[in-house]
Each structure stands twice: as structure tokens, then as C-alpha cells.
Amino acid sequence: MKSHGSRDKLQATASSSQRRVLLLVFVSCFALATFLTFIYNTYHFASASASASASASVSASGSAASAGAGSVLPLPVFDALVHYASTSNATHRMTDTDIRAISAVLRDRGPGNLLVFGLGAESPLWLALNHGGRTVFLDExxxxxxxxxxxxxxxxxxxxSYTTKVRDFHDLVDAARASRAAECRPxxxxLFSECRLAINDLPNELYDVAWDIILIDGPxxxxxxxxxxxxxxxxxxxxxxxxxxxxxxPTDVLVHDFQFEVEQVLSKEFLCDENRVAGSGTPSLAHFVIxxxxxxxxFCSGQDSTAATSRTPQDKTGK
Incomplete structure (x- = not known):
């Protein structure tokens, strides 16, 4: 009886060991399958994400290109804006002829990089007419x-922040002439200029912009x-x-209020008569191409650094 019982125990032990081995094999296979599934899904998810991102980038680029291609202001809209601006009753606005002369240059050269000295009643108009370009205003x-x-x-x-005064303009021009080969050179x-007439405190990146048109209507x-x-x-x-x-x-430069002494003397000295566009502009607007x-x-041909400025006084009232 004892021998028979021992044999039964051995068989039970062997059967239990087989079940453990089978369980271990099953668990190992299940773990391996889970791991492989995880790797597979991760790979395909990453691939799908990359493809989606690439497609989105291409789509966005295409949209941006399409938007850029159609960003030029339609001519009828351009003309309508000029018409209503030139016939408005806004106070302190430019004359009809000045608005139309400036608008003609913006139409020919724009849209592009437009720098405007001075803010005024026409500022929203210049911004709108240069639609599709960059317009920057500077004001005191x-x-x-x-x-x-x-x-x-x-x-x-x-x-x-301007440090100059109209009353000193003759002295300032004389000083600039005397240092034309040094601090006030063309x-x-x-950014590093020590010339008293130089504006060197603008945001740095503005000095690196390729300006197509510059309108001087201030300060x-x-x-x-x-x-x-x-x-x-x-x-x-x-x-x-x-x-x-x-x-x-070339850069188109427009000087408003050209009927006044400061604008005439400074334009003659630094923008030069030989660069003025004949038959362009109005009595109060000069157009130069530099x-x-x-x-x-x-700055100009035939300039003599020893020449003195004209000191003829002129009334600035009404400017």
C-alpha cells in the first residue's frame, strides 16, 4: 500500500510541474506578443503623425503662398480709397493733389516696404494702399x-526722441557739411553714427529692412x-x-511740405537736385529717386564741404 501511494504522489507532482511549465510558456508568449504589438503600434503611430504633420505643413505652405499671391490690393479698391480720402473733410489732412501724387508712387512701387516719418490723418490710407507690404510709421x-x-x-x-530744433537748422547743416567725410558721411x-542729424535709436531691425519707399511727413x-x-x-x-x-x-523718397525752407535746404543738401523726378509731385511735395x-x-555731385547754408528767414506758420 505504501508503494502504491508513493507512486500516486510522484504522478501528481509530475503533473503539477507540467502545468507550471505550460503556464510559464503561455505567460511568456503572451508577454512577447504584447511587446511586439506595442512596438508595431508605436512605429505606425509615429509614421502616421509624421505624415500628417508633413501634409499639414505642405497644406499650410500652399495656403500661405496662395494668400501671398492674392494679397495685392485690387486696383478698383485702391482707386476708391484714394478718391474718398482726397475728398474727405478731415482736418489737417493733405491736399487732394498731394494725396494723389503719393498714391501714384505707392501704386507703381507697391506693395513693398514703406517707411513713413510722421503720423497723421492719412496714415490709415498709406497702410491700406500698401496692403501686402510692410508699413512702418515713426512719430515724435x-x-x-x-x-x-x-x-x-x-x-x-x-x-x-528728436533732439534737434528748427531754430538751429543752419548750424546743424553747417556742422554736417564740415563732417561729411567723417561722422555725417553718406x-x-x-546705429553707430555720431552725426547730430542721424537717428540711431530706432529698433535695430528697422535698419536692416530694404525700404522701397520713404515718405517724410514728420516730425x-x-x-x-x-x-x-x-x-x-x-x-x-x-x-x-x-x-x-x-x-x-533705387529708393523713392517723398518730402511733404516742400514749400518750406527746412525741407528745401535739407533736400537740396542730402537728397540732391539731380535725384529729383522732373514733372513729379506738387509745389508742396517733392519726389526723389536715390x-x-x-x-x-x-551726397550730391559738385558739393563743396566748405560751403555755407543760406540764412534767408522764412515763415513756418501753417505747417
């Missing part, structure tokens, strides 16, 4: 900049203590001859 009045920006979405404006990096020159447009005209003359602006080709490069010590 920090509060006016902050007032207009939220009221005109897309308007990019910066305030400028081709230079304005103010109402009275002897106003900053006057000496710095904006000089800075424009240097920008047009230097860096990215010079590299991209090309890059040129002599290192002269």
Missing part, C-alpha cells in the same frame, strides 16, 4: 502712437522749438545709400 509723440495703434489693427508705429551704419516744424525734419531727411538719405535699402535698388552707394564724402 509717444502718446499719439499708443492712441492710434489699437484703433487701426495692423498699424506698426514707433516713437522717436554711407554708414546709422513737426511749426515753430523754432519744434524738432524739424532735418534728422528725418538726413537719415533717409543715408538709409537709401547704405545696407539692405541700397542693395535692393540710388545706393556713391562717393564717400558727398
Amino acid at each position: 509723440n509717444e502718446f499719439y502712437v499708443k492712441y492710434l495703434e489699437p484703433r487701426h489693427p495692423g498699424l506698426e508705429a514707433y516713437d522717436v 554711407v554708414q551704419n546709422l 513737426s516744424g511749426w515753430n523754432p522749438t519744434s524738432p524739424g525734419r532735418m534728422p528725418s531727411i538726413f537719415t533717409t538719405a543715408v538709409l537709401a545709400r547704405t545696407g539692405a535699402t541700397a542693395a535692393k535698388g 540710388r545706393g552707394g556713391g562717393p564717400r564724402d558727398a
Whole structure:
């Protein structure tokens, strides 16, 4: 009896061991299958995500390209904006002829990079007419900049701290002439300029923009203590001859309020009569086309660094 019982125990033990082995094999196979499934799904999920991202990028690029291609303002819309702006009753606005003359240049050259010195009643018009390009405004009045920006979405404006005075403009021009081969030279990096007429405190990236058109309609020159447009005209003359602006080709420069002495003297000195577009503009608007490069010590042909400015007084009232 004892022998028979021992045999039964051995058989039970062997059967239990087989079940453990089978269970272990099953668990191992299940774990391996789960692991392989995880690897497979991870790989295909990553591939699908990458494909989707690539498709989205291509789609976005295509959309952006389509948007860019159709971003030019339609001519009837352009003309309608000019018409209503030139016939408006807004106070302190430009004359009809000035608005149309500036708009004609924007139509010919735009959309592009437009730099405007001064904020005024026409600022939303210039922004709209240059639709598809970049328009930047510079103004002496920090509060006016902050007032207009939220009221005109897309308007990019910066305030400028001018240190010049209209009453000093003759002395400033004489000093610039005397240092035309040094601090006030025609081709230079304005960021590091020590010329008293240079504007060197703008956001740095603005000096690297290739400006197609520059409109000078500021700062103010109402009275002897106003900053006057000496710095904006000089800075424009240097920008047009230097860096990215010079590299991209000629720059159209428009000087408003050209009937006044400061604008005439400074334009003659730095923008040059030989660069003025004949038959363009109006009595109160001058149009220049400035090309890059040129002599290192002269803005205009035949300039003499020892020449003195004319000191004929002229009334600035009404500007």
C-alpha cells in the first residue's frame, strides 16, 4: 500500500510541474506578443503623425503662398480709397493733389516696404494702399502712437526722441557739411553714427529692412522749438545709400511740405537736385529717386564741404 501511494504522489507532482511549465510558456508568449504589438503600434503611430504633420505643413505652405499671391490690393479698391480720402473733410489732412501724387508712387512701387516719418490723418490710407507690404510709421509723440495703434489693427508705429530744433537748422547743416567725410558721411551704419542729424535709436531691425519707399511727413516744424525734419531727411538719405535699402535698388523718397525752407535746404543738401523726378509731385511735395552707394564724402555731385547754408528767414506758420 505504501508503494502504491508513493507512486500516486510522484504522478501528481509530475503533473503539477507540467502545468507550471505550460503556464510559464503561455505567460511568456503572451508577454512577447504584447511587446511586439506595442512596438508595431508605436512605429505606425509615429509614421502616421509624421505624415500628417508633413501634409499639414505642405497644406499650410500652399495656403500661405496662395494668400501671398492674392494679397495685392485690387486696383478698383485702391482707386476708391484714394478718391474718398482726397475728398474727405478731415482736418489737417493733405491736399487732394498731394494725396494723389503719393498714391501714384505707392501704386507703381507697391506693395513693398514703406517707411513713413510722421503720423497723421492719412496714415490709415498709406497702410491700406500698401496692403501686402510692410508699413512702418515713426512719430515724435509717444502718446499719439499708443492712441492710434489699437484703433487701426495692423498699424506698426514707433516713437522717436528728436533732439534737434528748427531754430538751429543752419548750424546743424553747417556742422554736417564740415563732417561729411567723417561722422555725417553718406554711407554708414546709422546705429553707430555720431552725426547730430542721424537717428540711431530706432529698433535695430528697422535698419536692416530694404525700404522701397520713404515718405517724410514728420516730425513737426511749426515753430523754432519744434524738432524739424532735418534728422528725418538726413537719415533717409543715408538709409537709401547704405545696407539692405541700397542693395535692393533705387529708393523713392517723398518730402511733404516742400514749400518750406527746412525741407528745401535739407533736400537740396542730402537728397540732391539731380535725384529729383522732373514733372513729379506738387509745389508742396517733392519726389526723389536715390540710388545706393556713391562717393564717400558727398551726397550730391559738385558739393563743396566748405560751403555755407543760406540764412534767408522764412515763415513756418501753417505747417
